[in-house]
Amino acid sequence: MIKITTRRPASDLVERVAELSGQSIFACYQCGTCSSGCPFIEAMDLHPHMVLRHLMFGMEDVLTSKTIWVCASCFMCAERCPRDIDMARIMEALRQVNLRENVDHIKISHMTEAELEGVPQIALVAHFRKNTG
């Protein structure tokens, strides 16, 4: 049976993300514009509007989702959001919550020469900035 309650979620994740991102998470009305325009949607497990919905309910599965690392901060969603929510900043905040536990998402020492061959610096620096603390 579904029980509806006015109790606040036990997790303080939503406050933490709101503070880090500077965004009003509860302003979202779930129109799905962010997800429909996202160029990376096929590589994501949770779609961007779902990340917001899960956050509203204090569900911490967003922290282990693939989505937050797939987001490349292209700002397509941020540009189109009718509620002026910068979703790219929310994704960054979720990455930061992970990275500030001193756990990097990638192991730079494990990268092979073949992977790095010819890759421009801007790609490397951007990759490290998004995936390491």
Added chain:
Amino acid sequence: MDIKYYPGCTVKTSARNYEASAIAALRYLGVELSELEQWNCCGVVHTLSTDDLMKQLAPIRVLKHVEQCEEREEVVTLCDMCYNTLSQANRLVKDDPAKLKTVNTFMECDDSHGGYTGTVRVVHLLQVLRDTIGFQAIKKKVKYPLRGMKVFPYYGCMLLRPGEVGIDTPEDPTIIGDLMRALGAEVIDDPVKIECCGSHHTVGDRSIVFERIERIIGRARSKGAEAVVLSCPLCRFNLDTRQQEDRTIELPLPVFYYTQLMGVAFGLDEAVLGLNEHRIDPRPLLREIGYQKKGEYGRITT
């Protein structure tokens, strides 16, 4: 006219041909591009966390140098990512004096100059071409119009978004297309022009980039494009190098920087434009419109 530019790391390495072709094309137009005497990496991506001021130091240090040491009001960038990062950092500290003060405090022992006061304008080279020189003036300087060449202008993200720092309409930009028309080319248009190329995933997960470029190249080719023209060195890498590695793309499209096509239309030497440094050789297409090695034109075949 003399313009100070900030090169950034990639323009000095894998995108040397962008820098060389920009300098040559601008010189032809009577504009000298001169490099900042001192600069550091901008950090590539603007940090999106409200409390992470440390990552604003690199871009603000560049702007401080422009303002305090070179005493300039404007700095021009070639790379889209540098443009975006410098612009967003600039905007952040201009709007927030407390943050500017903190950043300046960190840089106090840097040199004897004062702190950054927020007076510098960050401008992309494309804006110089459109707003300062003007596409009409460029059109008059064209020696060999790119007649019959069907190019797809690709914008990606960092030139356009967020809208506050974008150099053109975020949903339907025309700046590169307008320049190409001034050069005499036929412009192929498609909404995919504003979609991300896969960006830094080119390091960690190429499959994401392959999916992106298959869509971008597929759409451009289905509309009849013969080449892609762009401005970002990372987009160039993904659309050129990664396209060539993508075995599902049977007929790859060559990729140009807009400055290279300016050089071609001005009749500049192909060695200066670095046309040999691409993974997908763009020269056969140029031979079709009559462009020869030394910038001379042979028989026009189209």
